[in-house]
Amino acid sequence: MSTDQSIADEGIVYEGELPVEDPYSLSYETGQGTVYTVSGGDWDSISTPDEGERERIVVNMGPQHPSTHGVLRLILELEGETVVDTRCGIGYLHTGIEKNMEYRTWTQGVTFVTRMDYLSPFFNETAYCLGVEKLLGVTDQIPERASTIRVLMMELNRISSHLVALATGGMELGALTAMTFGFRERELILDIFEMVTGLRMNSAFVRPGGVAQDITDDQVARIRETLPLLRKRMKDTADLLVDNAIWMGRTVGVGYLDLAGCMALGITGPILRSTGLPHDLRKSQPYCGYETYEFDVPTQDTCDAYGRFLIRVAEMQESIKLVEQALDRLRPGPVMIEDKKIAWPARLSIGGDGQGNSPEHIKEIMSQSMEALIHHFKLVTEGFTVPTGQVYSAIESPRGELGVHIVSDGGTRPYRVHYRDPSFNNLQATAAMSNGSMISDVIAAVASIDPVMGGVDR
Amino acid sequence: MSDQQSVSPAEAGLEVAASATVMPEDVRELEIIGVRHGAFSAQDGGDTSGFGGLVAPIVMPGPTERPYGGWFDAAADEIELALADQGLPMATAVERVVVDRDEITFVVRREHLLPFVTVLRDEPALRFEMCMGVNGVHYPADAGRELHAVYPFLSVTHNRRIRVEVTCPDSDARIPSIVSVYPANDWHERETYDFFGIVFEGHPALTRIEMPDDWPGHPQRKDYPLGGIPVEYKGAEVPPPDQRRAYT
């Protein structure tokens, strides 16, 4: 850039040397050869390059693109159809959530955190709440029913997230029916979410201390009714693509990243499990009672996009098993921690005009006990305080290890919350996976990484 | 481990009554990162609660003495031996060790960060293969050590976690980059540079990653405003979140 620019009345004034004579000229020399600028229809105005120069084109698959899995900018250097270098431009969805949380209470942080990785909101919430509970030191005081409901919601979320991965992956590679099937199945799960939490997505249901609201017996019965239908339909969706010659042709051998590459790049999740390593935080560092559930960790050893796709299909089946086990072990009990200084005070119920505080609770705080009113008020507006310290809590989200580093300064607001999002980390592997392959393989590789740009940019 | 920021409350400029400060048995020094004035963060006067005169230090968990408990001691011994093999005494590299809430944090001096993490990766008894990124934390009141960079590590072979923390002052915000040892940290270091201004020396391409390339300032520092706008609503105006009354 020039050394000094000032916008004077006559326009922009440059002082010093411009690196380029005229940036809008058709060609100019740089240290690495000649750069030609073309804008369409004028290809024949470029002189043919000299013998020694290779023709390298830089193509921008911009942030608005149907196949880049969200607002991801892929900058590809091409020689013909072969990709020589891939760079990812991210940050197009940066929302400043982490900074915004520093101005909200600990419980309000859940509503922010839920919108980071928007395809797996329950995982974001649970990772955050587990971290806050670790800071509070109340991890073993969380009621068992709350942990079971958390597991139930997380596993249903895993299924819906993998369905979207299959659906959008299929759509990006041209299998549009996979999109239709995947979203139809997902509606079944979103119905369950709406029945239990009130919202289809981004529900802020898991709160520090437990979950916001209990799940009733007829809701449990409804979920049980949906499971066989879900299992059959998931199999239908998977059958569209498993052993499909065209799908296999697009994904077998594509996006190859072996174990050494995964370890070097810190990749976790289905990509790591496609190399054969059965690393799953639910098994190795269990949380929420996962050590008491029976499930397998599916792995493949082909290290390619097809292997990751098969792992996602198998993980959906495992999640259904986990959902059934969670439903079976629901025992009556509280869903919020006993300690009234931390527990969310509201008791919600469904009334004539929708969901709100239950009439009994309103009666108690408004007419019976002033202290209860003050207590409710203080907990909602000011929130509880968390002792100083820092903690790193990690869970296994559908995309890999979702870690959250929380620093508390002893107040009612987080001092610093930082998410180690798996998509952010795993997207670094794009270059390793796609250099040397064709452009269409880049799409397949990114689809197999399954990044969610909300988590990448936060 | 004796030259870190260990201050008695009197040195930190707090006026403390003689009988006031009661320290628990196992805390030798305090790590004070700031002072909290009043209870409601009301800056505009008019705080009639009577809590406005409170002055409380914000104390982070202090250094822990041996034994640390569990596998931490064995790991610390391994690190000490491995560092000694390279001619680096533990006390030079590591400022202090904090064991808090079942997690161990090694606060390492930034000049010795690279040998330290190389040891973490290569020693067979440690084998922390994965680095879970860098997190920056800005403590503006912690003079001389304002910016902290926190690195969580995961060992897949031994199934355990460790944390390394490095500090640097605002005036000289440089930390060696560990991308040569852990390539996974590439984007994480770029993000920490983007949000805090910590320059990671030795990083192959340290540029902004989340904010636009020509964005001024580093947004997630504490001295950077949240940047919201006031909201008009039905005849009233609600100020942005960082200018409202806070109950911290």
Add this chain to the structure above:
Amino acid sequence: MGLEEKLPSGVLLTTVEKVAGYARKGSLWPATFGLACCAIEMMATGGPRYDLARFGMEVFRASPRQADLMIVAGRVSQKMAPVLRQIYDQMPNPKWVLAMGVCASSGGMFNNYAVVQGVDHVVPVDMYLPGCPPRPEMLIDAILKIHDQIQDMKLGVNAVREQEQLEVAALTAAPTLEMRGLLR
């Protein structure tokens, strides 16, 4: 169906504006501008249960040159705003913009440095749809309201006259800060 039997000798009288409006709203092609969580709900609206195809809109054109309606679904960050404007500029007239969700309408819950506080800072918006994220039925309701707008769109001289009237009305209208009441 059956309209022909009711008409005398199968003739239907209408105006050019109504026919043009009917044709335009009948196959309004949205441009893919899904950014965040609202994009998933937009995809669900295009899915089998809440079917956008019955309105002629299941074809989400990737190229803005072939699109009519830009549904800005999700939070627009500062880095994305120029891209948004460029896509809007690349759309040919007539074009409409629907700000889906609170983040696109007003910045939503993210009142901070990184999010544009309402996409109308960048492009002119025809329909604001609140919700976080809005249900597919809400999106369809907003789309149908846009369809009504398009059906009633004026052409030629009428359009010029209507623009002038709207300008005068907007210049003399009361600012939001001074409005009272429920504003429903």
